[in-house]
Amino acid sequence: MPVQGIRAVTNARNGVGAFILQCKRLDFHYCDWAGSSRGMVAFLKNTLPSFAKANPQIEIRVSPRPHKHPVIKGHYINGREKAVCVRNLEPEQIFQKANLLKEASGEKLKRTKKPITSINESVRGIWSPYHGDVKTV
Amino acid sequence: MTMKRLQLQRWSSSVLSPRARTGGRLQQHLYYNLRRQSTISPALQAENEPLFEEQSLDTPTHVPQSSHFKYLLPSPPVEAARESAKLAALHARLYLPSRLPLETLARSLVDASADSNPNFNNEALASLGHDLLSHYTSEHLVCTYPRLPLTVIFAATYAYVGPKTLSAMAKEWGVEMAAVPGGEVDPGLLQFKRVLPGTDVNAEPVTGTERPNEHRKSWRKSMSSRVVYDNEFGDPVRASGDSAAPESQNTQGVTAEHASATFVRAVMGAIYLHAGRPAAKRFFEQHFLSRHLNMSDLFNFSQPARDLSRLCARENFEPPVAKIISETGRKSRHPVFVVGIFSGQDKLGEGAGASLLEARSRAAVAALKGWYLYSPLNVRVPSAMEEEGAAPWKPVHVDLGEVIV
Amino acid sequence: MRPSLRLLNLEVSSLQGSRTLYVCSVCRQEARPRPLVARQFLRNASNATPITERVRRKIWGTDNPPGLKDPYGGEGVLERKFKKDQPARQGEESENLDQATEEAQAESEADLAAAEAYEPATSWEGLPRVGHLGRWSDLPPSETDGYESFMLKKKVTKKGQLSLAAHQAAVEISLMHTLNMPLTKVCDVVEHDKSVFKMLWKCKIQPGANGQWSQAVVYPSKEAEKALVYIFEQIGGHPEPALAEETAEGAEEAVEESKWEDLVSEVNDKNIPFFGYADVRDKGFLSLPLDDPATKFAFLKRFSQLSGHYLPDPVIHSLATVGQAVEYVHSALNPKPKKLADYLANSQGLNNLPNVKVFAKKQMPMDRDEELGRKKVIEAELRSRGLIE
Numbered sequence: 001m002p003v004q005g006i007r008a009v010t011n012a013r014n015g016v017g018a019f020i021l022q023c024k025r026l027d028f029h030y031c032d033w034a035g036s037s038r039g040m041v042a043f044l045k046n047t048l049p050s051f052a053k054a055n056p057q058i059e060i061r062v063s064p065r066p067h068k069h070p071v072i073k074g075h076y077i078n079g080r081e082k083a084v085c086v087r088n089l090e091p092e093q094i095f096q097k098a099n100l101l102k103e104a105s106g107e108k109l110k111r112t113k114k115p116i117t118s119i120n121e122s123v124r125g126i127w128s129p130y131h132g133d134v135k136t137v
Numbered sequence: 138m139t140m141k142r143l144q145l146q147r148w149s150s151s152v153l154s155p156r157a158r159t160g161g162r163l164q165q166h167l168y169y170n171l172r173r174q175s176t177i178s179p180a181l182q183a184e185n186e187p188l189f190e191e192q193s194l195d196t197p198t199h200v201p202q203s204s205h206f207k208y209l210l211p212s213p214p215v216e217a218a219r220e221s222a223k224l225a226a227l228h229a230r231l232y233l234p235s236r237l238p239l240e241t242l243a244r245s246l247v248d249a250s251a252d253s254n255p256n257f258n259n260e261a262l263a264s265l266g267h268d269l270l271s272h273y274t275s276e277h278l279v280c281t282y283p284r285l286p287l288t289v290i291f292a293a294t295y296a297y298v299g300p301k302t303l304s305a306m307a308k309e310w311g312v313e314m315a316a317v318p319g320g321e322v323d324p325g326l327l328q329f330k331r332v333l334p335g336t337d338v339n340a341e342p343v344t345g346t347e348r349p350n351e352h353r354k355s356w357r358k359s360m361s362s363r364v365v366y367d368n369e370f371g372d373p374v375r376a377s378g379d380s381a382a383p384e385s386q387n388t389q390g391v392t393a394e395h396a397s398a399t400f401v402r403a404v405m406g407a408i409y410l411h412a413g414r415p416a417a418k419r420f421f422e423q424h425f426l427s428r429h430l431n432m433s434d435l436f437n438f439s440q441p442a443r444d445l446s447r448l449c450a451r452e453n454f455e456p457p458v459a460k461i462i463s464e465t466g467r468k469s470r471h472p473v474f475v476v477g478i479f480s481g482q483d484k485l486g487e488g489a490g491a492s493l494l495e496a497r498s499r500a501a502v503a504a505l506k507g508w509y510l511y512s513p514l515n516v517r518v519p520s521a522m523e524e525e526g527a528a529p530w531k532p533v534h535v536d537l538g539e540v541i542v
Numbered sequence: 543m544r545p546s547l548r549l550l551n552l553e554v555s556s557l558q559g560s561r562t563l564y565v566c567s568v569c570r571q572e573a574r575p576r577p578l579v580a581r582q583f584l585r586n587a588s589n590a591t592p593i594t595e596r597v598r599r600k601i602w603g604t605d606n607p608p609g610l611k612d613p614y615g616g617e618g619v620l621e622r623k624f625k626k627d628q629p630a631r632q633g634e635e636s637e638n639l640d641q642a643t644e645e646a647q648a649e650s651e652a653d654l655a656a657a658e659a660y661e662p663a664t665s666w667e668g669l670p671r672v673g674h675l676g677r678w679s680d681l682p683p684s685e686t687d688g689y690e691s692f693m694l695k696k697k698v699t700k701k702g703q704l705s706l707a708a709h710q711a712a713v714e715i716s717l718m719h720t721l722n723m724p725l726t727k728v729c730d731v732v733e734h735d736k737s738v739f740k741m742l743w744k745c746k747i748q749p750g751a752n753g754q755w756s757q758a759v760v761y762p763s764k765e766a767e768k769a770l771v772y773i774f775e776q777i778g779g780h781p782e783p784a785l786a787e788e789t790a791e792g793a794e795e796a797v798e799e800s801k802w803e804d805l806v807s808e809v810n811d812k813n814i815p816f817f818g819y820a821d822v823r824d825k826g827f828l829s830l831p832l833d834d835p836a837t838k839f840a841f842l843k844r845f846s847q848l849s850g851h852y853l854p855d856p857v858i859h860s861l862a863t864v865g866q867a868v869e870y871v872h873s874a875l876n877p878k879p880k881k882l883a884d885y886l887a888n889s890q891g892l893n894n895l896p897n898v899k900v901f902a903k904k905q906m907p908m909d910r911d912e913e914l915g916r917k918k919v920i921e922a923e924l925r926s927r928g929l930i931e
Binding site: 045060 | 880881882883885886889891892895896897898899900901902903904905
């Protein structure tokens with residue numbers, strides 16, 4: 001057989017065809033009694049319906065957690081979790097935190113040094129010393 | 138080529154129509170009688186009703202909704218699909234058409250190993266989706282790369298819609314798996330019966346194929362016979378009439394990879410059935426074709442120089458000649474030779490290597506890849522003709538394929 | 543090295559006499575001999591001389607220090623005052639006694655003599671009783687002691703019964719309007735007889751175009767109208783309940799038995815409000831206006847008497863119809879849910895969204911197990927090992 005095929009797996013390019021939001025689930029925990037949950041309760045009452053409607057691709061779970069500070073917990077497609085404690089925050093601040101979790105990729109935060117990362121080959125190619133005009137010393 | 142003729146209409150009707158259950162224990166039988174599948178369209182149900190006495194016997198009584206009852210079901214009840222937030226989120230995350238109901242999405246998440254009832258598992262949807270996927274992939278590959286060798290087409294098809302890719306996609310879609318299938322499980326989870334830990338899934342080779350003289354292990358399998366007898370990935374498959382395979386799967390369970398791949402195929406089939414062909418095609422382009430595959434990495438040449446000379450002979454080119462373009466450090470520890478392969482005045486390929494032979498074979502590989510990876514501009518696939526008001530079909534160029542040595 | 547050395551010093555094996563290989567630090571602390579301070583306290587507790595005395599002895603250096611025995615107080619202010627008062631009062635008494643005859647002196651003599659022959663009692667028998675016999679709580683209740691509340695004893699909570707109260711009040715006020723009687727007189731009879739109530743219940747109210755109360759009542763029959771007019775003339779003039787009841791009994795025979803009677807449970811128990819009637823027959827009274835302040839006051843007075851609910855002044859001001867009054871009391875009875883889960887479960891905005899799930903209880907690992915289908919396997923394993931039932 002002159003040529004064999006090598007089995008491979010295609011790589012996902014999220015956003016090239018379809019975009020899959022990386023945040024798949026948000027858990028909202030609150031306490032009915034404690035004062036640190038006051039903003040959270042107001043958020044759940046007033047802001048959550050519009051937030052959930054704007055993000056139908058996120059599964060949203062609301063459950064009480066008595067005698068604890070209010071927490072938003074994000075679950076991501078890469079299997080990681082991110083939790084933000086929102087004690088004593090105002091509903092607007094909690095909305096910002098929820099947005100933060102929604103837009104996160106789930107990866108650990110790291111500094112990006114290169115402006116662009118790509119899996120495509122460079123168009124220009126790698127410089128070769130053996131091609132082009134030969135420079136003589 | 139690998140494009141097999143599809144009779145989608147016939148298969149889709151088999152998916153939609155209720156099928157009488159075969160076998161099963163009496164207790165299960167009673168429960169199944171009470172279960173209803175929402176995917177069945179009422180018209181079809183009425184049409185098929187006289188055929189199956191099971192359907193006509195049970196009167197529409199209320200289904201008991203106790204938690205105890207749920208534990209007896211092999212997969213979540215149809216009504217639970219509306220309650221599951223996970224399922225709705227998955228529906229929205231994949232931008233599935235609104236005509237595809239949540240109940241069908243829930244059904245596509247139930248593997249045959251979890252629920253053996255074909256009215257409630259994704260087997261039929263998956264077989265439809267599998268054929269659609271391989272159809273779209275193979276026509277895309279053949280039209281885009283008309284000179285690809287057959288083995289590379291097999292590999293590329295495997296890379297686009299093979300089980301590994303499909304399970305990776307299911308993971309990237311955020312589909313979680315249930316630990317054990319059952320009626321109380323969230324319908325947004327992938328349900329399948331897992332194989333026991335330590336089981337070797339590839340222990341025994343596939344038997345029961347349609348290939349004659351199957352037991353002769355030492356006989357060579359020609360490329361042409363693989364097109365006829367094997368599947369679109371070049372793997373041996375069981376004959377369609379052989380029913381031993383599903384039985385063993387139902388008892389032993391399936392791997393997570395297999396279940397995930399079946400789910401993705403079932404989603405494809407469900408989109409085709411509920412939203413139609415254009416939506417299915419759009420889904421394929423957005424989720425499958427958009428993935429990155431470096432086609433030139435799929436080649437594995439054993440004797441590229443020989444292949445190239447055969448190719449030149451076949452195509453009536455002048456015989457290829459390897460020439461050194463430049464070199465450095467011939468006597469040093471790290472010499473570099475840049476060799477080009479020329480056919481007459483035309484340079485077919487060029488390669489650099491640490492030895493002359495290596496550089497020559499690299500150059501031959503580059504020349505062969507340059508030939509095989511030819512891709513015409515403005516590719517149109519045959520399925521583009523299915524749309525209304527499509528431009529008249531112009532035949533695409535499909536080459537002879539690889540050289541025969 | 544230091545902590546381990548310290549621990550070695552506190553080794554208790556010698557104390558316990560047993561050769562334990564390892565003793566935890568808590569036990570070691572427990573087994574240590576009591577510190578000196580604690581022993582001193584113990585000894586002080588059993589000692590007779592108080593600490594102040596011992597301090598004084600220490601300061602003076604002798605066992606009999608000079609000065610007060612108790613240098614830290616002695617007699618308190620109250621004590622001193624009490625002591626001062628005692629002889630003064632005795633003096634007063636003696637002055638009074640001076641004006642009395644000498645019998646008293648003789649008596650005191652006798653007392654002194656008796657004191658010599660004093661014999662302490664061993665039981666209460668024969669001892670004179672000290673204290674007031676005829677206190678007010680021991681007196682029989684007088685006429686003025688009785689209290690009858692203005693309102694019903696039990697508050698009405700169901701919506702149907704609230705409507706019944708409002709309907710009855712509306713019919714009565716309308717009747718008084720028709721008879722040109724003082725409106726608030728209806729409150730004199732807290733609870734009518736059952737037959738009278740039934741007639742009132744059968745009356746319908748059709749509010750006119752200009753919202754007149756006087757022409758609003760539609761009577762079920764002529765006899766009922768006559769009876770009701772007679773009763774309320776009596777109530778308006780001078781309260782005479784006995785007569786009213788007699789006439790009502792006469793009228794009851796005239797009233798034909800309607801199908802509504804089947805709904806009414808025949809309970810003679812007086813505790814059941816509105817004789818077991820559950821709801822009103824027509825809803826016409828709800829749109830009666832409360833424009834006239836006198837009518838409004840009379841209606842609300844009667845309504846609160848029948849229903850047992852007060853209406854605050856700001857609310858009274860905003861009420862425009864009878865229906866609003868009923869609605870207000872009903873909403874005050876059923877306040878909004880306090881728990882957020884209840885609120886979210888009822889909120890329309892979240893219920894319509896398929897991707898939102900609201901849990902009323904804290905989610906435990908067990909819930910996750912059930913969701914993943916793992917719970918039944920775990921339970922089966924535990925059961926097979928006999929760890930759970």
